Amino acid sequence: MSSPHFRNSPLLPRLSIRFSLALLLCIVWPTCLSAQVTITGVAIPGVGSFIDASTFPQVTVRFRATRAGQPAPLTAQDVYVQESNRFMRITSLTPDGSGIWRAVFTASTFSPKINEFPTLNEGGATLFAVSNGEVGTLPLTWSINPNRGGMVFICDSSFRRLPLFLDLGDVAVGSESLTKLNLRTFAATRDANGNERRLFIDSLITTSPDITIVWKRTFGSKPPPVEVDVGTDYRFDLVFRPSKPGPVSDVLTVVFEGGQRFTVMLFANTPTYKPSTLLQVISPNGGERLAPCQRIPIQWKGAIQGFSSFVEFSTNNGRTWNFIDSTADSSIVWDVPRTYSDSVRIRVYQKQGASDARWLFGETSKATNLAFSANGRYLSAVYQNGTVIEWDVVTSVEQQRYVIDGTTLPGVKVSALTYAGSTRNLLAVVNRPSPARDQIVRLDSGNVSARAVVEADIPEVTEVCANAAGTTVYVAGPLTASIRVLDGATLTSRSTISLDAPISAVRFVDSLINVALISGDVVRVSPESGAEVIRYRTDLLR
Structure with a gap:
């Protein structure tokens, strides 16, 4: 389900009346530094x-x-x-x-x-x-002045340079695909007279037994290890024969000049992902026995407010559906029909296609970030001048305003904004140029000024999130090997979740903290427990 549609930006500066807001002194907590x-x-x-x-x-x-x-x-x-x-x-x-x-x-x-x-x-x-x-x-x-060294890259059959990944397509077990490629030797070291050496190719390797490399002996060249001329394309094929169904990932590595490497990620039979379900039927939840003419409540959660929910039932495991009712709430009462079946299903959905654009009138200052509340009802936007405005997206009516200090200084901006779990409180990251540290700010619903401000003890913060109750806050950023855990009310340090490699990217998605590590692993952490839920090992780092 998508959020309500707004034409272009919903935050265009249309407000001509300026407000005078009383600024209160924010509580600044000392930075909690750990041993570096x-x-x-x-x-x-x-x-x-x-x-x-x-x-x-x-x-x-x-x-x-x-x-x-x-x-x-x-x-x-x-x-x-x-x-x-x-x-x-x-x-x-x-x-x-x-x-x-x-x-x-x-x-x-x-x-x-x-x-x-x-x-x-x-x-x-x-x-x-x-x-x-x-x-x-x-x-x-x-x-x-090295005695060896050079440069290579890989081209497709049309001699266009490949990006750093290659999709081998979808191939059934028992079939095969052939991809024609070229190894281009681009440069090598030169002697004192400017004469260019020949380039030594140690090997072309993959790790999957389903992928085979076939050297095509361009200009009579032998398969690696082999010494070749510079500025020439050497043909080889990749043959993919899957031995079992499912996705395949690998790395094609060219080893040359005694250890230099050029790599291309390989993918095949990439899976398709079903769209995630936002609505969830709570009751009935399966296995109930219902009698004709019985009145039962149907309840669900996850509906985006302001849009009707449509409820239907099926008596043949979903082959056909019958309309029950629509409502703006999250429950209805259903009169069970006079139909006998052991294959009854109930579904709830929302239609959020075309709708009239809604304009949310904000500041004349540039908007730098926005966030939706957990239930999708409220939208908050922060501006370069430090003003934060929250709207009700159903009525387009402004709900409240906040002020974040210090954002008008050169190079300073709010780089992240999020609701603290399912509450109406907000968390913000104020990005400040070095040597100043980024700040984490908590804004409580109903209060203009920040309740708490603390300096982050990591070089750059790119993600801040909280558990559902907003009582525990998590802070993370790239090239650090831990997630900082803060008290939700005061933002004081509670603990640290140690990781086994530095972070390359981190995002809070699907109620989990998703962390990609430079080791190639992807870790998902629960904000409720702070524990690792699952780990995916790509094995791509060599």
């Missing part, structure tokens, strides 16, 4: 730097990791490297004494300096270490 992980580079003996890229594409980093001033215990599974816009696991992690570690990883970025011979490769990455839900980072840069 600190990573510092430690020089490698004989190298003079904490980074050794002399054996590119292998890179060695020597660093010290501490937490609350004490050495932080780490494993290879706790350390990641971000290169450009992708994350990867390290090859190895070995202790070097006194809380010092050596991490080895394979770099893939090849950025040669133009018209510089021999090739000068200027690279960089960021190292992440996770310890007990806290994340430390260490920027890495190097500039070397």
